[in-house]
Amino acid sequence: MPYSIKDQVAVIGVGCIKFGDNFDQGYEEMAVEAAFAAFNDAKISPEEIDAAWLGTYSPAQGHGKAAVSLGDALRLYNKPISRVENFCATGTDAFRHAVLAVASGMYDTALVLGVEKYKDRPGRGLAREGVHPYHNDGSTAPGLFALAATRYMHTFGLTREVLAKVSVKNHYNGSLNPKAHLQKKVTPEEVLTAPIVAYPFGLYDCCPTTDGAAAAIVCRADLARKYRDDYVLVKGVGLSVTSGRPFMDPNFDYLGFRATQNAASQAYAMAGVTDPLKEIDVAEVHDCFTWTEITNYEDLGFAKKGEGAKLIEEGRTALDGDIPINPSGGLKSFGHPIGASGVRMVYEIVTQLRGQGGPRQVKDPKLGLVHNVGGPGAVSCVAILGQP
């Protein structure tokens, strides 16, 4: 049983910029805007930050594969800064690293910054880097998840009509969120008749390619009150890495993601959660594609395998349901700048726990969950946040 860091680290400030096609903002401008929003929220000055973690999957043009893009953007020099890259779990994993470092007692405060600038790249979709020239030729992000969706639908008889309900819900939530990329409601008909991107996913089954940045400040729990009264505590974190080549793993059933299941059980064990459906009040989960949200329900323990669709069909994951999922609008409508997403989800859960969600506020949440799953279901990071 790993050492538990439950209640040892507090989130004292969060910041998030407007996500979208940020044509007029460069990487550094977005980084600065998000970081200073978090500094202001925590009423902390940059000098008080002991260490920082940068979550960036694709460094900005000219930035290099190091942590210097955070230091240079904020002029935060001579501090320990690390860059984290772990597929789509990059942002949550950066948060996890900062939490563990503070829990270790080495640092009192730490900054987590997630940034991604995608809309200044040529081509369509996400650039694929570091893939095998032959073995992965032909794969795209939606294509990789579509392989799982096809197998799942074949096995459990799930239909595109049910997937569409996830899109409708998350677009509705996003329409209430001024920082979301796509603030637009959609109808089931629009979802089902949109052009196919990678069967079974149509355009509205897929999250967009988005620019964005988000930041969080964490500190030792015993120092949190120095900054604010309504701080939020980290209850548990988990990270799991499985094969990045599930398509060559003869043991993989393609009916869900082992990484999510493992990361969640680590985080639940640390947080003392035994019945997630009852105990978790609100969750931001990785809905890169509509089907991913369905399997997340199951892999996170909100439903049995093969029965996740019931939660969306019965409206239980809507804003007013008993387990509201993705009140922010999710990746589907908030957008998914890889490294920024996990930190943006922390921002959303902290906002919800503080009761500052405005029109998308869910009812009296005490315990919230952040989840990312990245690559072809290879890497998952889960964080559980709660009120003191």
Added chain:
Amino acid sequence: MIGITSCNYHVPFCRLEREKIGQAWARRAGKGERAAIYFDEDALTLALEAAQRCIEEKGKAGIGALYFASTSAPFWQRSSASFIAAASDLPSECETMDFGGSIRSATSALRAAVDALSGERLSRVLVAAGEVRDGQPGESEEEWFGDAGSAVMLGRDGVIAEIIGMASRTDDLLDEWRRDTDDFIQTQSSRFTTERGYQANLVAVGKALLQKQNLQPQDCAKVILPSPDGRAHVAAAKKLGFQDAQIQNPFFQEIGACGSAAPFLLLTAALETAKPGDQLLLLSYGEGADGFLLRVTEEIKRRSLSRSLSDHLSEKRLYPSYQIYKKMRTYYAENEDGPELSNVFLAKEEKQNVRLYGSQCMRCGTRQYPLARVCISCQNHDSLQEVPLERTGHVFTFTRDHLYVAPDSPTIMSVVDVTEGGRLYLQMTDVDPEDVRVGDEVVLTLRRRKEGPTMHHYYWKCRPAR
């Protein structure tokens, strides 16, 4: 006894109606269709597919040589035969030779193979031919030519058609040619080339061969000769004294004139209905002519034919337009956006990427790909052995991906469970995207992949078993 132990063909899944070529050039067109490559095919892959069918049928033990013949090989310099030998997982002791320069090159290779077997130097030889044939845009040859691959396995045991005689002649008559600077085949088709080139050479070699063997045309069950235009073969055969019923259909209406791929393809078709004792006269033209007399053996009865050439040809995709047909032939030449890879990387990975080896765990038995040092199932270290993977399997799951940039969308990406174990992630080709289902039986096929700035890339795909 020396002769054919197996023969096969591979005709591209895609065809173009000649009418579409006529429409593109605003003129009348001939009847029928021409076989036409997909963007992932070339002369090498067509030949390899046919060769792989021979290996499937007869195994590869004892193959001492692999000969490749083509006038349209994908490399000016680099042995296609050596590449086909690697993709067929033949050992480095295998002799490889490349034949070219004439549409007669496949039968030149056949002669060389027979000689090597006669001298007892070798016991089995695989000869593969492939052609991608481009006539001058707008000229009739663009319609008449077709793309195809074919192969024959030769040996002493299990012979289905014994080679009882051979003859050759040369004639430097200018009929069709391609300079080192030409993208398209030059022709001066006329009554002159038909009569003084094609007909004269085939009749001369055919007569010489029949005389040498002391045979009359009526002693032969069939005369097999490729047709340049769907008509000339009839005149040549009749001039030799053959009757209509003896003339092998040259499949000109379904495939077109497929150069060096034609002789083995038509021989395969002739053998579909052959009976023991049948004598066949196989003729091949190009700057002269080659002729072979074959006698069908009792062994032919043991050949289980799952499908005829006509069945094979009936499953197809018709290109909807001349423009699409053209794009499939030129896309890679015009889009060199694939990776530039080092020869070090390519050599290191040849075993898994070209020879298609995976690892088998000697402890738990799991077959896995790519090659590994630690077992994916039991995590045991260094209990893995390199094993060749089967080249058949079934679709575990798939997607139709419209996002991936390709000359033809959507790209079918499939997860394939290989027969006898191993799982691969493969593009699927030669299929209507809407027809793909979980559980479909597939065959692996080596195809052209993204074109690099200085190199052609090849990797495995899968296609429906047919």
